Amino acid sequence: MARTHAFLATAIVAFWATTAPAADRALILTISDYATSPLPGAEFDGANARQIVQRLGFGSDNIRALKDRQLTAKGIEDAFAKLVAETQNGDRVFIHFSGHGTSQRVDGRCQESLVAQDLKMVSSQALAGWLQQLKDKASRVVVNIDACHSGGLIQESGTRGVKPGAPSRFRPRFVAAPEGARCDNPTNVVAEVLTSGVRSTRGATLANNYLYIAAARRDEVAYEDSSGGGMSTASLLACLNALVADTDRSGGISVKELVQCAQTRIDQEFAQDPVYRPHHISVSGNMEWPLAAEAAPSAASERANPVATLSDLQAGSDSRWQVRIDAKPPRAKVGKDAFKLSITSSQGGYLYLLYVGSDRKEFLQLYPDKNEPNWIDADRPLRIPGEFAAEGPRGTNHVLALVSRVPRDFSRILGQGSAAATLANAAAIQDITCTTRNLKRKTCQTVEEDAQVQTRNLKVSAVAVGEADSYGAVMVELVEE
Known part of the structure; x- marks a missing residue:
């Protein structure tokens, strides 16, 4: 032609x-000092998340990192309200949470929820509401949740059938909701909104602008290594640092290729564990988004x-x-x-x-x-x-x-x-x-x-x-x- x-x-x-230049913004939330079931691995996730921000090509001038007692349910709500208020047209936003997850009944539905430091629940419905407020402003929203929302599998298919108390270096990131609010088969409202089509005020479908990464499927348990952090976050960072295979030969790395690399690492880490089976990273939104990360070396020609x-x-x-x-x-x-x-x-x-x-x-x-x-x-x-x-x-x-x-x-x-x-x-x-x-x-x-x-x-x-x-x-x- x-x-x-x-x-x-x-x-x-x-x-x-005439508006201000577009900026990159990151909100990093990590909770390790829960009154019950503390998560020592979350101490590592703050630094790991900062590195992920930079390896994804986001700027580091507007990173807000909060941890532990700053992250009561009210503290989490205030952090998101501040993020929404400060985000301007064209900004890119990265959000990370490390801590316990759970499932609870909200408005008659079983929903995935995050557990705040004060052990109060923050529903995925609330998270979806905050993200919806960014839809007409942010050009890109990346959410990485290193928690899980299903506890039943800790005693069932998530283990290898060994006796309780067997040694493992992994620790589950799940706590049960209070009696009366517990439920099974939780819904991730954020993923539900993305797949149904978030739309701008002009009517454009915005799923292409959103990326939601969950450490585990909704029926799985996510784990941490107490000496290295959440397995999902640590594996994503390891792949970004080690260079990812460009499997489709596009010249760049997509989220899909990054997640494939990270999942392989998780599988390898759990291969010899006597207790737990690997969890599987789950992604909603734009899996084909090209990242700033470099591909593994290959001949230029x-x-x-x-x-x-x-x-x-x-x-x-x-x-x-x-x-x-x-x-x-x-x-x-x-x-x-x-x-x-x-x-x-x-x-x-x-x-x-x-x-x-x-x-x-x-x-x-x-x-x-x-x-x-x-x-x-x-x-x-x-x-x-x-x-x-x-x-x-x-x-x-x-x-x-x-x-x-x-x-x-x-x-x-x-x-x-x-x-x-x-x-x-x-x-x-x-x-x-x-x-x-x-x-x-x-x-x-x-x-x-x-x-x-x-x-x-x-x-x-x-x-x-x-x-x-x-x-x-x-x-x-x-x-x-």
């Missing part, structure tokens, strides 16, 4: 917002899956920002037809079209050409100048439309308009999510700083004051036949 004639010059009308790269970029987009591609026709005859593309964006920004052909051999930038104006106004369809002839080969092509409030410079990768679909180039393209945040991180180096690795090599674009650094993106298929 080839673009057949030159661009038409258009005026750029760039409206710059190794072939990538470029469609997976574009899919990662789409998964990393802000659900509050809707982008649509109208392609006419959606299917074209080779040697006869041509595609005409029109793009609509719910927010104004700079538009880029990235293309992967059916042979999947290279990345191409269809739009803009060098020095071509590429600003798109909000809710005003932009017809891409020219058309794209169906020249073959026959098959399915993929086009990603990405709209950003700041310019994105692909020139180091696509300086001649295209680049081979290698893992090095795929990793560099993935770094479009690095170009406007945490610029001092080593994972956002330029080619001159890290020519040998040949990743993290996008030219950094300056961010205008007040601009959120999220973006909108959508991918479509164009079939040549």
